[in-house]
Amino acid sequence: REQETLTTLAYDNTTHQLTYTGENGTPVVLNLNEGAIAYDATTNILTYTDEAGVATPINLNNTDLTYDPATAVLSYLNTLGVTQTVDLRTVVLANETLTTLGYNAATNELTYTSENGTPVVLSLNEGTVAYDAPTNIVTYTDEAGVATPINLNNTDLTYDPATAVLSYLNTLGVTQTVDLGAIVLANETLTSASFDPVTGILTYNDEDGTANTLNLGTMVPNFETLTSV
Structure with missing residues (x-):
């Protein structure tokens, strides 16, 4: 308690004043409303x-950025009033790629020159492609003279009416078959209809085997035309 500091700090929310009382008991009032x-x-x-x-004015427009197209210099005025420049032309020249690409229409050659100045010639005449219409075969011959035939007729589709089988030869040379007869039988409707001319009854058997009859003999008189000559 002998070493205890006898200071206080209080804030008045109404007056926006901060009051500090030191060890000597003298209050110091700080008015937070001062200043604008x-x-x-x-x-x-x-x-x-x-x-x-x-009054202290603070100019918020103290930065600037300008570009001089004649000198290719970009100038920036920073917040300290110091102008900083960037020579864009020097930057471009320092990073410019020294490569060229040329094409000779007469020889059909493409020439690429890299940064070291060494030209690389690419002959676009290497390799040929030929097509034989009767056989429907495309033949590619590479620059070494190796011919590779590509048979465009390597697929086939046939149907055998005796077995009702559809056969497809795919591009891998594998034959795939579809038994159309089995598909038809599996999905065939099992319905039938018969007519007895003596009784005039039409009998219809649906898929679940239920017989339904329709007596046409009794219906005809109802619709019979009563004509006479």
């Missing part, structure tokens, strides 16, 4: 006025 800030949108200037009435 104003902004001028036209000039983009922020002005701070302290409790003594001293």
Whole structure:
């Protein structure tokens, strides 16, 4: 308790005052309402006025960026008022690729020159492709003279009416078959209809085997035309 500091700090929310009382018991009042800030949108200037009435303008437009196309120089004025420049022409020249690409229409050659100045010639005449219409075969001959035939007729589709089998030869040379007869039998409707001319009855058997009869003999008189000559 002998070493205890006798200081206090209080804040008045109504008056916005901060009161500090030191060890000697003397209060010091700090008015937080002092000072003002104003902004001028036209000039983009922020002005701070302290409790003594001293105004300090803060120019928010103190940076700038300009480019001179004649010199290819980019100039930037920073917040400290220092102008910094970047020579874009020097940057481009330092990073410019020294490569060229040319094409000779007469020889059909493409020439590429790299940064070391060594030309690389690519002959676009190497390799040929020929097509034989009767056999429907495309033949590719590479620059070494090796011919590779590509048979465009390597697929086939046939149907055997005796077995009702559809056969397909795919591009891998594998024959795949589809038994159409089995498909038809599996999905065939098991219905039948018969007519007895003596009784005039039509009998219809549906898929579940239920017989349904229709007596046409009794229906005909109802629709018989009563004509006479």
